[in-house]
Amino acid sequence: MMKSLMKSILITGAASGIGAATVKKLASKNISFTLTTKSNEKGLQLIAEQAKKKGARVNTLCGDLSNKIFLETLVNLARNDTGNIDQFVANAGYANKQKFGEFSNDEINQSIQTMAISFSSIINLCLEDFKKSNNARIITISSFVNKNIGLNDNIFPTTAAAKGALEALTKTLAYQLAKYDVTVNSISPGYTKKDGSHSALSSEEWTKIISKIPLSRLAKPEDIANLVAFLLSNQAAYITGQVIKIDGGLSLV
Secondary structure (H helix, E strand, O other), rough: HHHHHHHEEEEEEEHHHHHHHHHHHOOOOOOEEEEEOOOOHHHHHHHHHHHHOOOOOOEEEOOOOOOOOHHHHHHHHHOOOOOOOOOOOOOOOOOOOOOOOOOOOOOOOOHHHHHHHHHHHHHHHHHHHHOOOOOOOOEEEOOOOOOOOOHHHHOOOHHHHHHHHHHHHHHHHHHHHHHHEEEEEEEEOOOOOOOOOOOOOOOHHHHHHHHHHOOOOOOOOHHHHHHHHHOOOOHHHHOOOOOEEEEEOOHHH
């Protein structure tokens, strides 16, 4: 009986930032998480322990989302507690501001592989899970970088290409799964505060950017996690195929 009441949620990019904030927001005794990251094992274990303290069951696995065997292992792990995967938050990604003439074909391929192809590969592995679920929800985390081009003279060509592809996959999947009452949406955050010191931008660039955001601050990971939680809930049952901006008004400038 306990297993049938549990909801199984798979989250990629879960060790920090938006992924970690989402785990904290959703953690409860009827949730079974499967969390993954490429290499930040310490961060992944930390967020897993925090979720467990709230009563959630948690499976963790570190690895490369471009590896077919790893993806198969990940999906099977996500089915362990309930026998099915109910919800999926595709949060894996990174910012690369190399301009044309600076990035290689391998680098643009890696961006698309990490952010778009890994998403479609996971969907293909567990498509039937979502069709069978009573509360299936799929969310992709996109970005403003394929929309607000050249803000503060910054461009992110490889990331923009990958996120644009991810949004296209999101919309077409939403159409395909609508007849099964599965909702599929994308969230497009603006500039979001990082957990650590790693950033594609300098502190001076951040200061200039904040001055241009109407709400005069960066998004907190929790701001995005709140929207993720809503879209995963029954309250959002009639929202599908959307790319929802959450950017402090950045899209207005």
